[in-house]
Amino acid sequence: xxxxxxxxxxxxxxxxxxxxxIAAKFDINANALAAKFRTLQIESHPDxxxxxxxxxxxAAQQRSALINDAYKTLRDPVARAAYLIKNTCxxxxxxxxxxxxxxxFLHAQIELREEIAENCAAGNLQNLAGIAAKLEADQxxxxxxxxxxxxxxxxxxxxxxxxxxxxxxxxxxSEIDDAxxxxxx
Amino acid sequence: MALFQISEPGESPxxxxxxxxxxxxxxxxxxxxxxxxxxxxxxxPDATGRRLLPxxxxxxxxxxxxxxxxxxxxxxxxxxxxxxxxxxxxxxxAKDVGDAIRGRYVLTENDGLLRIETTAxxxxxIEISAEILKALRERAEATLGGEIFGAVITVPAYFDxxxxxATKDAAKLAGLNVLRLLNEPxxxxxxxxxxSLSEGTFVVYDLGGGTFDVSILSLTKGVFEVLxxxxxxxxxxxxxxxxxxxxxxxxLGLRELSAGQERVLLASxxxxxxxxxxxxxxxxxxxxxxxxxxxxxxxxxxxALTKALLERTMVPVKRTLRxxxxxxxxxxxxxxxxxxxxxxxVKNTVGVxxxxxxxxxxxxxxxxxxxxxxxxxxxxxxxSGQDDLLLLDVIPLSLGLEMMxxxxxxIIPRNSTIxxxxxxxxxxxxxxxxxxxxxxxxxxxxxxxxCRSLARFELRGIPPMVAGAARILVTFQVDADGLLSVSAxxxxxxxxxxxxxxxxxxxxxxxxxxxxxxxxxxxxADKTARALAEARLEAQQLLDAIAIALGExxxxxxxxxxxxxxxxxxxxxxxxxxxxxxxxxxxxxALNAATENFxxxxxxxxxxxxxxxxxxxxIA
Numbered sequence: 001x002x003x004x005x006x007x008x009x010x011x012x013x014x015x016x017x018x019x020x021x022i023a024a025k026f027d028i029n030a031n032a033l034a035a036k037f038r039t040l041q042i043e044s045h046p047d048x049x050x051x052x053x054x055x056x057x058x059a060a061q062q063r064s065a066l067i068n069d070a071y072k073t074l075r076d077p078v079a080r081a082a083y084l085i086k087n088t089c090x091x092x093x094x095x096x097x098x099x100x101x102x103x104x105f106l107h108a109q110i111e112l113r114e115e116i117a118e119n120c121a122a123g124n125l126q127n128l129a130g131i132a133a134k135l136e137a138d139q140x141x142x143x144x145x146x147x148x149x150x151x152x153x154x155x156x157x158x159x160x161x162x163x164x165x166x167x168x169x170x171x172x173x174s175e176i177d178d179a180x181x182x183x184x185x
Numbered sequence: 186m187a188l189f190q191i192s193e194p195g196e197s198p199x200x201x202x203x204x205x206x207x208x209x210x211x212x213x214x215x216x217x218x219x220x221x222x223x224x225x226x227x228x229x230p231d232a233t234g235r236r237l238l239p240x241x242x243x244x245x246x247x248x249x250x251x252x253x254x255x256x257x258x259x260x261x262x263x264x265x266x267x268x269x270x271x272x273x274x275x276x277x278x279a280k281d282v283g284d285a286i287r288g289r290y291v292l293t294e295n296d297g298l299l300r301i302e303t304t305a306x307x308x309x310x311i312e313i314s315a316e317i318l319k320a321l322r323e324r325a326e327a328t329l330g331g332e333i334f335g336a337v338i339t340v341p342a343y344f345d346x347x348x349x350x351a352t353k354d355a356a357k358l359a360g361l362n363v364l365r366l367l368n369e370p371x372x373x374x375x376x377x378x379x380x381s382l383s384e385g386t387f388v389v390y391d392l393g394g395g396t397f398d399v400s401i402l403s404l405t406k407g408v409f410e411v412l413x414x415x416x417x418x419x420x421x422x423x424x425x426x427x428x429x430x431x432x433x434x435x436x437l438g439l440r441e442l443s444a445g446q447e448r449v450l451l452a453s454x455x456x457x458x459x460x461x462x463x464x465x466x467x468x469x470x471x472x473x474x475x476x477x478x479x480x481x482x483x484x485x486x487x488x489a490l491t492k493a494l495l496e497r498t499m500v501p502v503k504r505t506l507r508x509x510x511x512x513x514x515x516x517x518x519x520x521x522x523x524x525x526x527x528x529x530x531v532k533n534t535v536g537v538x539x540x541x542x543x544x545x546x547x548x549x550x551x552x553x554x555x556x557x558x559x560x561x562x563x564x565x566x567x568x569s570g571q572d573d574l575l576l577l578d579v580i581p582l583s584l585g586l587e588m589m590x591x592x593x594x595x596i597i598p599r600n601s602t603i604x605x606x607x608x609x610x611x612x613x614x615x616x617x618x619x620x621x622x623x624x625x626x627x628x629x630x631x632x633x634x635x636c637r638s639l640a641r642f643e644l645r646g647i648p649p650m651v652a653g654a655a656r657i658l659v660t661f662q663v664d665a666d667g668l669l670s671v672s673a674x675x676x677x678x679x680x681x682x683x684x685x686x687x688x689x690x691x692x693x694x695x696x697x698x699x700x701x702x703x704x705x706x707x708x709x710a711d712k713t714a715r716a717l718a719e720a721r722l723e724a725q726q727l728l729d730a731i732a733i734a735l736g737e738x739x740x741x742x743x744x745x746x747x748x749x750x751x752x753x754x755x756x757x758x759x760x761x762x763x764x765x766x767x768x769x770x771x772x773x774x775a776l777n778a779a780t781e782n783f784x785x786x787x788x789x790x791x792x793x794x795x796x797x798x799x800x801x802x803x804i805a
Contacts, residue, residue: 038407069606
């Protein structure tokens with residue numbers, strides 16, 4: 001993407017939602033998003049212009065890359081919420097200077113990490129799978145909360161707190177994945 | 186009727202405009218070429234019916250280059266000039282290459298580019314691969330009767346940027362128009378997708394000779410989307426052979442085998458493995474010294490020996506499922522690719538894990554080339570919109586930049602759908618810094634030292650600014666072939682720098698151009714040399730024939746006629762010694778003309794002799 005394209009992208013806020021022709025909301029239909037993604041790629045992918053002039057192919061590549069970027073952002077709840085918050089409140093939810101986390105959440109996380117470490121040391125894959133399932137349920141709850149804070153209340157500050165917790169849980173889940181892989185090999 | 190042939194937009198306008206498009210599976214051990222004819226993808230055999238071309242190149246005396254079986258036949262007599270498994274060297278530096286290969290060839294390294302010493306001179310892996318591709322291109326041209334419009338070439342999904350770039354360079358060098366580099370598992374899925382045209386989620390399990398990889402794809406409404414890919418570049422069928430060989434060595438109490446004996450043992454291990462794919466037990470023989478030793482091995486024994494290897498393949502399988510956020514039971518089909526998947530234990534293990542019978546109706550050695558041919562046909566525009574498949578591949582390894590302290594900042598994470606571009610802003614860490622060095626790396630590790638270095642370049646002309654004031658936008662762009670280009674721009678002043686990522690382990694564009702030019706010049710020189718040899722041969726044959734005729738029938742010529750012929754013969758002999766094949770051809774024609782009457786009289790004389798003493802009825 002050229003710098004000009006990058007600027008255009010920023011000036012046209014919510015371009016990703018516009019590209020997929022859906023309302024700029026946190027609560028979206030994942031299946032409809034995936035279907036629209038396929039339609040857009042069929043129209044724009046450079047393979048559809050394999051014999052066309054270089055300039056046409058370059059344009060197709062840029063558009064196809066933009067569609068991929070938009071899809072990647074919109075289908076992931078954390079990236080989608082961050083995109084919405086950035087564009088509606090102008091705030092960066094992952095600003096490194098913001099280290100605020102509710103105390104009860106942090107306590108729960110410390111306990112969770114100890115539990116994961118113990119089960120990794122013991123090689124207990126079944127318990128790890130149980131923790132992963134619980135994490136998934138916690139994330140679902142947070143997603144429901146974010147739908148409320150962003151789509152209904154339009155409360156950026158609350159949304160940022162929820163989103164930071166969601167990202168935290170997402171990272172822990174991927175750490176469990178890595179731990180499971182190490183135990184399996 | 187031509188007036189009525191109106192086609193829809195996007196459809197090919199006329200059937201006779203079918204473009205010759207091919208799919209090439211450029212393999213470590215064997216390579217194949219396939220095409221779509223009459224809507225069916227098929228592998229193209231050579232003139233003697235062989236479908237697999239061994240990926241072996243032999244450089245012989247006087248610049249003779251042989252590829253395939255002919256080259257492989259030279260392996261024992263001339264091992265240094267017989268290059269096998271060159272795919273393992275593509276996009277690699279000397280330090281990446283294992284001891285086995287280093288011991289086999291004489292390697293040199295210049296500007297980070299590996300070269301092999303051969304009797305024909307130093308050859309890069311790119312040039313050697315180009316010979317294989319050229320042989321396949323020529324096979325396709327001979328079979329399809331004309332120039333090839335374009336090719337889809339497959340690469341392993343785990344190939345990094347340097348390896349992909351090397352493959353594309355080899356194709357250019359072989360005179361091929363690359364329509365697309367396609368990941369091998371994606372190609373295999375296409376072959377089955379076209380076969381069954383069922384929608385759903387597929388796992389492609391590809392166990393080759395030396396590598397293993399696995400991909401998960403979903404096929405929905407004509408779009409094949411790679412969801413995740415993973416692999417083990419150090420695990421393949423060869424490891425199964427090694428397991429048998431180790432077992433046999435222990436059973437027979439063999440110690441201290443020579444390198445040659447080791448190879449013989451491995452070869453018989455391999456035969457035993459292959460036999461056990463159909464038989465329940467086999468005999469493994471080995472010549473130790475003067476003694477012929479034999480061992481019986483059952484399939485159960487083999488499977489117990491290799492159980493750990495099979496389990497290792499399931500680690501990347503589970504990884505891809507997690508990455509794709511899928512459970513094993515949500516997978517609709519499992520495709521087996523690679524000769525090593527012929528082992529019944531592979532089919533069983535995979536079948537049990539996914540709770541369904543793996544698909545193996547297509548030949549596991551051919552399925553990748555068939556899928557590549559289908560995609561080449563689509564990209565060449567030979568098909569009308571409806572049955573086109575769109576393939577959305579991913580990059581297998583994360584791309585990033587070196588940060589201070591030798592840490593990697595990932596710009597594009599692995600498994601990102603391509604094409605993709607990502608921009609990220611960086612700043613100066615020192616006041617008045619006028620340039621910024623960018624080091625592009627690929628890999629999953631945190632430290633630069635553990636990742637593959639792809640390229641280094643500099644952004645210059647940054648005006649003096651306090652630390653942290655510069656806004657340097659670095660953009661990574663990956664095209665549909667998985668090839669990366671990087672640009673950097675200082676946004677307050679507009680200083681710019683671009684790099685197509687390739688210098689570290691590849692050929693520069695001007696080097697490729699020079700090699701191409703050399704090969705054209707070489708081809709032209711070869712053609713001239715052949716024409717000259719043919720002209721000389723023809724001239725000599727004519728001179729010899731006339732000399733014999735003059736010896737037999739000189740009385741048929743008067744003195745003047747004889748003088749003309751003699752002078753023309755001397756002229757031709759002189760010109761024949763020169764290098765101008767046109768002049769030789771002309772002089773040969775002149776001598777032919779000068780002796781026409783002489784030849785006619787000799788013919789008359791021969792006929793007269795034949796007719797002498799025979800009556801009219803006998804002649805009629």
